[in-house]
Amino acid sequence: MFKFEILKKSKKSRARVGKLTTDHGVVETPNFMPVGTQGTVKTMSPRDLNEIGSQIILSNTYHLFLRPGPEVIREAGGLHKFMNWDKPILTDSGGFQVYSLAEKRKVTDDGVEFQSHIDGTKHFFTPEKVIDIQSAFGSDIMMPLDECVPFPCDKRVATEALIRTTNWAMQSRRYVSGGKPIPGTLFGIVQGSTYPDLRKRSAEEICALDFPGYGIGGLSVGEPQEEMFGMLEVLSQVMPEDKPKHLMGVGFASDILGAIDFGMDLFDCVIPTRLARHGSFLTLEGKTSIRNARFERDFTPIDSECDCYACKNFTRAYIRHLFWAREILSMQLLTIHNLRFFMRMLAKVRADILAE
Amino acid sequence: MFKFEILKKSKKSRARVGKLTTDHGVVETPNFMPVGTQGTVKTMSPRDLNEIGSQIILSNTYHLFLRPGPEVIREAGGLHKFMNWDKPILTDSGGFQVYSLAEKRKVTDDGVEFQSHIDGTKHFFTPEKVIDIQSAFGSDIMMPLDECVPFPCDKRVATEALIRTTNWAMQSRRYVSGGKPIPGTLFGIVQGSTYPDLRKRSAEEICALDFPGYGIGGLSVGEPQEEMFGMLEVLSQVMPEDKPKHLMGVGFASDILGAIDFGMDLFDCVIPTRLARHGSFLTLEGKTSIRNARFERDFTPIDSECDCYACKNFTRAYIRHLFWAREILSMQLLTIHNLRFFMRMLAKVRADILAE
Numbered sequence: 001m002f003k004f005e006i007l008k009k010s011k012k013s014r015a016r017v018g019k020l021t022t023d024h025g026v027v028e029t030p031n032f033m034p035v036g037t038q039g040t041v042k043t044m045s046p047r048d049l050n051e052i053g054s055q056i057i058l059s060n061t062y063h064l065f066l067r068p069g070p071e072v073i074r075e076a077g078g079l080h081k082f083m084n085w086d087k088p089i090l091t092d093s094g095g096f097q098v099y100s101l102a103e104k105r106k107v108t109d110d111g112v113e114f115q116s117h118i119d120g121t122k123h124f125f126t127p128e129k130v131i132d133i134q135s136a137f138g139s140d141i142m143m144p145l146d147e148c149v150p151f152p153c154d155k156r157v158a159t160e161a162l163i164r165t166t167n168w169a170m171q172s173r174r175y176v177s178g179g180k181p182i183p184g185t186l187f188g189i190v191q192g193s194t195y196p197d198l199r200k201r202s203a204e205e206i207c208a209l210d211f212p213g214y215g216i217g218g219l220s221v222g223e224p225q226e227e228m229f230g231m232l233e234v235l236s237q238v239m240p241e242d243k244p245k246h247l248m249g250v251g252f253a254s255d256i257l258g259a260i261d262f263g264m265d266l267f268d269c270v271i272p273t274r275l276a277r278h279g280s281f282l283t284l285e286g287k288t289s290i291r292n293a294r295f296e297r298d299f300t301p302i303d304s305e306c307d308c309y310a311c312k313n314f315t316r317a318y319i320r321h322l323f324w325a326r327e328i329l330s331m332q333l334l335t336i337h338n339l340r341f342f343m344r345m346l347a348k349v350r351a352d353i354l355a356e
Numbered sequence: 357m358f359k360f361e362i363l364k365k366s367k368k369s370r371a372r373v374g375k376l377t378t379d380h381g382v383v384e385t386p387n388f389m390p391v392g393t394q395g396t397v398k399t400m401s402p403r404d405l406n407e408i409g410s411q412i413i414l415s416n417t418y419h420l421f422l423r424p425g426p427e428v429i430r431e432a433g434g435l436h437k438f439m440n441w442d443k444p445i446l447t448d449s450g451g452f453q454v455y456s457l458a459e460k461r462k463v464t465d466d467g468v469e470f471q472s473h474i475d476g477t478k479h480f481f482t483p484e485k486v487i488d489i490q491s492a493f494g495s496d497i498m499m500p501l502d503e504c505v506p507f508p509c510d511k512r513v514a515t516e517a518l519i520r521t522t523n524w525a526m527q528s529r530r531y532v533s534g535g536k537p538i539p540g541t542l543f544g545i546v547q548g549s550t551y552p553d554l555r556k557r558s559a560e561e562i563c564a565l566d567f568p569g570y571g572i573g574g575l576s577v578g579e580p581q582e583e584m585f586g587m588l589e590v591l592s593q594v595m596p597e598d599k600p601k602h603l604m605g606v607g608f609a610s611d612i613l614g615a616i617d618f619g620m621d622l623f624d625c626v627i628p629t630r631l632a633r634h635g636s637f638l639t640l641e642g643k644t645s646i647r648n649a650r651f652e653r654d655f656t657p658i659d660s661e662c663d664c665y666a667c668k669n670f671t672r673a674y675i676r677h678l679f680w681a682r683e684i685l686s687m688q689l690l691t692i693h694n695l696r697f698f699m700r701m702l703a704k705v706r707a708d709i710l711a712e
Binding site: 047314317318324 | 396398400401669684
């Protein structure tokens with residue numbers, strides 16, 4: 001089952017509050033998906049995720065395909081059971097990971113050949129294959145194979161990638177609607193680099209296939225924020241309003257808050273978790289390093305406004321000590337806080353729109 | 357406040373069930389203390405520790421002295437508040453750590469000079485200083501400075517260490533009873549290497565000072581188990597029965613179970629937590645590496661008899677995957693299990709004695 005309802009539209013922008021219903025529960029939108037690349041959100045147990053209020057997580061097909069492999073996950077009863085997470089899971093198609101992570105890759109019209117970053121073995125992803133893999137996972141929302149391009153990108157290259165992405169989307173749509181039963185639902189992905197006409201063309205082609213929801217790919221790859229927002233403005237005029245939209249891989253708090261005004265509903269990013277592991281915590285003032293000497297005797301919480309386990313129970317001085325002592329608990333506590341910070345930020349956005 | 361009551365003596369050995377009361381609560385004995393070297397039991401939050409049933413933890417004076425330093429901990433309101441652990445804490449004196457860890461050390465009759473393993477700075481521990489440090493921590497049970505010797509050890513060297521340990525114990529006793537207010541209670545430490553006559557002499561000298569409890573130091577440093585048990589037999593004939601006894605740094609499950617029969621009450625060891633971080637789990641059959649290929653599709657818990665969070669919620673296949681993917685959650689789950697395994701083992705020992 002998959003359903004998206006818009007509960008309230010903002011009067012100030014294209015922002016909206018929605019409700020996304022899947023077989024594994026409801027997601028209030030706009031929402032942020034913590035990234036569980038390898039079938040776990042780094043340093044977090046499922047109960048930690050529940051406690052910070054996570055309603056959906058994202059996991060990476062490329063990584064889970066290589067290790068432990070889709071057959072192990074299928075035998076485990078799917079990714080939800082494997083990792084003991086009973087709420088929705090969105091998986092990407094591996095396209096972006098192949099583009100950014102794989103040792104060597106070769107894109108052809110048939111798919112992508114790449115070498116594993118783990119052991120150098122060669123693999124080939126086709127549109128059909130990544131759907132089969134995500135079906136083994138039992139993903140609630142799956143993504144079709146797409147081709148992501150770097151920034152900046154030559155227009156000819158961006159156009160070729162756009163065409164391939166559309167062709168693969170059509171192949172994927174056919175594969176699924178042609179009787180291939182999938183456990184969740186398949187989104188479409190819009191590409192087009194930072195060229196307004198290519199973005200428009202990609203959105204029109206992909207949306208013509210009438211997917212139940214859309215990912216916006218290829219943004220937040222190095223372009224200035226205004227350029228990203230410019231693309232979102234183009235897309236907001238072309239894409240159907242009544243479908244959920246996932247701005248893939250985004251981002252910083254200001255990216256997310258800005259993108260919501262263009263009608264974006266879902267976000268995912270490794271920033272809050274990665275920053276935590278490197279010793280930084282997020283507050284409304286931005287990011288701050290816990291390593292700083294001024295926290296040595298600071299016996300106040302990371303963020304006195306925050307209700308997370310880390311802020312309710314520990315001081316900056318203690319977490320700083322843990323960080324310098326290379327204790328894993330520092331990463332856990334900062335991750336809990338940073339993700340909870342994002343959850344509270346998104347909850348406030350929803351509440352503010354509902355209260356307009 | 358400090359009180360030790362023996363609730364029941366075994367009919368089969370010198371084993372007993374006791375109740376140790378401190379300002380931070382009660383410890384049922386025999387019991388195992390997870391090791392929180394740097395003010396945290398590695399990978400565990402205080403709520404994890406509460407959940408596995410930990411009633412007391414051990415922390416290391418040497419490490420906390422160097423980082424973050426006793427003044428930071430004192431300003432935080434003591435170690436309990438600093439790390440948010442409201443149950444009892446036992447701290448060692450740093451003697452063993454200096455012996456085993458410090459780059460360079462020089463023992464004189466006045467104390468121990470050593471170089472920090474962190475930055476090479478020089479420090480000097482005297483009997484009075486380690487009490488001051490542990491007072492800053494607010495330890496419920498503190499240990500006096502002692503001199504630990506390696507195994508095997510020349511008898512002359514062992515005798516000199518014994519004499520110093522006794523002298524330092526006397527100095528420590530005087531320092532505390534001479535009006536120096538300490539937050540918890542001070543134990544005595546018995547040394548004597550693996551020489552029965554030295555063990556006897558040390559026990560007599562230390563117990564003559566009438567401490568409220570005793571640590572047995574210098575065992576489990578490489579000697580065969582029978583030799584350790586031989587020393588415990590000697591000690592059991594000399595030491596007062598009505599005082600709690602902590603067999604320091606011990607050990608493997610079989611060491612602990614054997615030592616309980618000689619009247620030992622408290623144990624601490626990094627084995628369960630360290631094994632967990634290296635991918636091994638403990639069961640009644642011993643230790644097993646989760647890395648093993650035979651667990652790739654093993655969708656059963658680590659230990660189907662166990663009630664811990666790891667065993668109740670995750671499979672061997674999943675934890676194996678996490679381990680190979682270098683995910684921190686594998687260390688957390690294995691640590692939870694291994695400590696819970698020790699907690700359950702000790703709870704069973706107590707129940708069995710009570711049921712005799």
